[in-house]
Amino acid sequence: MTHSTDPQTGLSSLILSSQEEKLQSADWAEIWSNMRCPGLSPTEQSFLFKMVYGLLPTKSKLLRFSIEENDQCFFCNEKDDKDHFLSCTQASSMGEATRSILTEISPYKKEVSWQQICSLELHLPPVQRLPALILISELGLEIQNTRTKKKKLTPGILTSKLRFRAEVVGGSRKYQDAKFELISWIENQLNTQDPATERVAALDDGSGVAVATSQDSE
Numbered sequence: 001m002t003h004s005t006d007p008q009t010g011l012s013s014l015i016l017s018s019q020e021e022k023l024q025s026a027d028w029a030e031i032w033s034n035m036r037c038p039g040l041s042p043t044e045q046s047f048l049f050k051m052v053y054g055l056l057p058t059k060s061k062l063l064r065f066s067i068e069e070n071d072q073c074f075f076c077n078e079k080d081d082k083d084h085f086l087s088c089t090q091a092s093s094m095g096e097a098t099r100s101i102l103t104e105i106s107p108y109k110k111e112v113s114w115q116q117i118c119s120l121e122l123h124l125p126p127v128q129r130l131p132a133l134i135l136i137s138e139l140g141l142e143i144q145n146t147r148t149k150k151k152k153l154t155p156g157i158l159t160s161k162l163r164f165r166a167e168v169v170g171g172s173r174k175y176q177d178a179k180f181e182l183i184s185w186i187e188n189q190l191n192t193q194d195p196a197t198e199r200v201a202a203l204d205d206g207s208g209v210a211v212a213t214s215q216d217s218e
């Protein structure tokens with residue numbers, strides 16, 4: 001990888017090498033094949049590339065360039081680094097839901113870590129590889145989009161975008177399985193039609209906590 005340049009982003013070999021040094025034990029053949037998985041859109045591929053190489057504009061990253069004054073997350077005050085991007089409350093539980101899906105399909109039958117997701121070292125089963133990578137990249141793109149506006153991610157908007165992507169990818173006969181897999185995840189694990197109501201119901205013990213939660217989620 002030392003002298004390669006990514007054709008999509010045009011990023012130079014220097015960045016690749018330093019990141020690769022940091023992750024020497026990583027399975028780069030798998031990571032690279034995931035980033036270039038056939039069926040992904042160029043935008044999705046580009047997002048995955050930035051995520052793997054730690055090029056997303058997190059506050060930790062921006063602090064290093066003196067663009068930010070601290071690395072505290074705008075939404076939750078935790079350290080806003082590479083792994084925090086998907087796990088933050090900003091993602092309105094969609095990051096957690098994605099991690100559950102990835103854990104379910106993992107051949108190792110143990111919880112997939114944020115670090116594994118962000119590095120794309122997932123050893124995904126062939127049938128679920130494309131839909132899982134579309135899910136991760138569309139989630140990341142929507143997080144990126146809403147973060148820029150300093151807003152929390154709206155699950156319904158993410159699932160609409162994923163449904164649209166499922167239809168587009170399903171337009172090709174060879175990606176029919178990917179389409180059905182994505183739609184199944186949207187309708188089951190990602191189906192939080194009204195999460196605020198659910199949480200209020202779960203917490204409604206008359207203590208007033210539910211009211212606070214309901215306001216908090218808007």
Ligand SMILES: [Zn+2]
Pocket residue numbers: 073074075076077078080084088089090
């Ligand atoms: Zn956060």
